[in-house]
Amino acid sequence: MTDARDGAGTAAPPSAREAYRDLLPALMRADDRLYCLDSDTGLFDRAAFAGVPDRYLNLGIAEHNLMGTAAGLAASGKIPFVTTMATFATTRALEAVKIDIAYPALPVRIVATHGGLAAGHLGPTHHALEDLAIMRMLPGFTVVVPGDARQAGEAVRQSVGLPGPVYIRLGRSATPDLDARAAGTGPSAGEPFEIGRAQWLRPPGDVALIAGGPHPVLAALRAADLLAAHGVRAAVLNLHTLRPLDADAVVAAAAGTAGVVTVEEHWRSGGLGGAVAETLAERAPARVARIGMPAAFAERVGGQDDLLGWYGITSGAIVAAALNLISGTPGGGTDDPDLSRV
Amino acid sequence: MAGRAPGAPGDPPAADLPAVAHRVREHIVGMCAGPEGGHLGGSMSLVEILTVLYFAVMRIDPRRPAAPDRDILVLSKGHGAICLYAVLAERGFFPVAELAGYARPGGRLMGHPVRAVPGVEMPTGSLGHGLALTNGFALARRDRRCFTVLGDGELQEGSVWEAAMASAALGLGNLTAVVDRNALQITGPTEDAIGLEPLADRWRAFGWTVREVDGHDLGALHRALTQAETDGAPEAGRAGRERPVVVIARTVKGRGLPSVEGKVRGHYARLSERQAERSLAVLRARRRRAAP
Incomplete structure (x- = not known):
């Protein structure tokens, strides 16, 4: 397969994190409860906080x-809006997140950059492939993975009014606008992004592709197009909020299909695929094939797109998984890497 | 549970701090005689510190525990929970009678501080969290005083020093940390584990104003916790910045009960009825000698 670059790289700026960077000072000027707590990320420019300099703290x-x-x-x-890289937010600082924020259910907004494999060549110390499993497990946290820069801005804006803590996972580089990619193709296309409500990008069909995060969603859209050429109608559901999970949409996507392919930029355990499998097992059993990072650390240098390709988070892998579901081919059940792919 | 609350909630604090401290010690013994026992030693070392703070230093109103302008205390050494509960009850945040429910199934007085208890600001118990939390409280409003009480063994947690750097860098002159320097941790002396000395120099090097006192001397504690801020030692502070204050309170683990004073074995105790009675008798005899 040579489809690692499923649409990334053709995008117009800004990236999701730049959208967040540009939006936050304006939100802070409009609401004096808001703070920006930076951790020397280099994302923010102090000068952007004119009028509210005391509430930007590095x-x-x-x-x-x-x-x-x-x-x-x-x-x-x-x-407070807290910014650090996803892996530092959710593993290094996990005990503080759990005990200081989740336990008292405080309205902290953790906006984490470099989610998934976004740090690319920087290596496994900077990859975050466990963050969603950890965060969706913590009681009371809202967990959102916006699909593009516009959704990131919406997620940040909407998070202000939510009662408890919020985790928003962003990537690093710019990715295409999902609305433009999906316009007019799903039951809710054109509807506004709403935390907690999954977004249909292709209507229910023979198989369901449920994805979260820019690259997985783009790969799912490309896979749906490829499957159409095989005469297979594939639903695409952007499950951008892992908690609270839109279980009704997941069940609706799976209903009447040969099965569900989940796609995420995360270790296969415990993230979006895990959440979908749990939901379906309890409410409407269906076969699930999980596409994600196998249980391994990246072993050689690669950019985000290289790594996604090598580890099979691609439209080609999604197509193969969907066709296996349709043909009833057995498979799955392990998170261990298929080393022949790497 | 012996002793009584000093009047109705919200009444002015009792002037008789030694009497309050004595009652708090009796409550601690009572709770250690409950179904699960309790952290006896580190609670006894903490009595005067919390008594002075809640009865003579902090601006608080037990009738309005969530008042936005209240002073804040985070008990970073969360294993001192039974001392905190006893002081809060004595101060009128909840009925003293509730202390009898400590560690009993279905109640709210858990083994480490719980936010459901009126007066408890944050849940603590995992060590090394309180100072960072207090940094946030102190940043949110600089017109109130924010306190945190740390154990000395707790200072081995690296997160304490992350937070200590930040308190000074942020110029949090409204923040005071108190170190309950009882010099013991579960396995023995702190200095035999990962030593903390020279402790005062370490805090000074982090940009703090340091005060060292006898942590069982109510008057000395009061002075250290209320005297004007800078101590004329601005040279280590950043220009135009106020310095946070740390009070290193030299204490005795298990203070008040000779059988465990300064001894490792008093760290956690489940007292039999007879042991509790004996302990109360010892406390009362000492109290009579101190205030005939």
Whole structure:
């Protein structure tokens, strides 16, 4: 398969994290409860916080203190937006996230960049392939993976009014606008992005592709086009919110199909595929084939698209999985890597 | 549970701090005689610190535990929960009678502080969280004072020092940390584990104003917790920045009960009825000698 670059690289700027960077100061000027807690990410320019300089704080390279400070602010009626890389937010600082933020259910907004394999050549220390499993497990957290820069901005804007803590996972580089890719093709195409409500990008069909995050959703859309050439109608559901999960949409997508292919930029365990499998097992059993990073660390240098290709998070892999479901071919059940692919 | 609350909730604090401290110690013994026992040693070392803070230093109103301008205390050494519960009850945040329900199934007085208990600001118990939390509280409103009490063994947690750097860098002059320096952790002296000395120098090097006191001397604690901020030591502070204050309170683990004072074995205790009675008798005898 040579389809690793499923649409990425053809995008217009900005990236999701730039959209967030550009939006946050305006939100802060309109609402004096909002803070921007930076951890020396280099994403923000202090000058952008004109009018609210006291509420932009670079707390340095210290993620535990970052999360604890955010919790203290939130317990005082503030709404801090905390930014660090996804892996640092959810593994290095996890105990503070769990005990200081989730346990008291405080309205901290963790906006994490470099989700999934976005850090590419920087390697496994900077990849975040466990963050969604961890965050959707923590009681009370809303967990969102916007599909593009526009959705990232919407997620950030909508998060302000939510009651508890929120985790928003962003990538690194720019990706295409999903609305433009999907216009007019699904029951809810053109409807506004709404946290907690899955987005139909292709209507229910013979097989369902349920994806989250820019690259997986783009790969699913491309796979749906490829499947159409095989005479297979594939639903595409952008399951951008993992918690609260839009279980009705998941069940509706699976109903009457040969099965569901889940696609995510995450280790196969515990993330979107896990959430879909749990939901279907309990509400409407269906076969599920999970596309995601096998249980392995990247072993050689690759950009995000290279890694997605090598580890099979591609439209080709989605097509193969969908055709296997339709033909009733047995398979799945392991997260271990198929080393022949790598 | 012996002792009584000093009047109705919201009444002015009792002036008789030694009497309050004595009652708090009796409550601690009572809770350690409950179904699960309790962290006896580190609660006894903490009594005067929390008594002074809640009865003579902090601006708080037990009738309005969520008042936005209240002073804040985060008990970073969350294993001192039974001391905190006893002080909050004595201060009128909830009925003293509820202390008898400590660690009993279905109640809210868990083994580490729970936010459901009026007066408890944040859940603690995993060590090394309180100072970062207090940084956030202090940043949110600089017109109130924010306190955190740390154990000394707790200072081995690296997160304490992340937060300590930040408190100074952010100029949080409204933040005061108290270290309950009882010099013991579960396995023995702190200095035999990962030593903390020279402790005062370490805090100074992190940009803090340091005060060292006898942590069982109510008057000395009060002075250290209320005196004006800078101590005339601006040289280590950043220009135009206020410095946070740390009070290193030298204490005795298990203070008040000679059988466990300064001894490792008093770290956690499940007291029999007889042991509890004996302990109360010892406390009362000492109290009579101190205040005939």
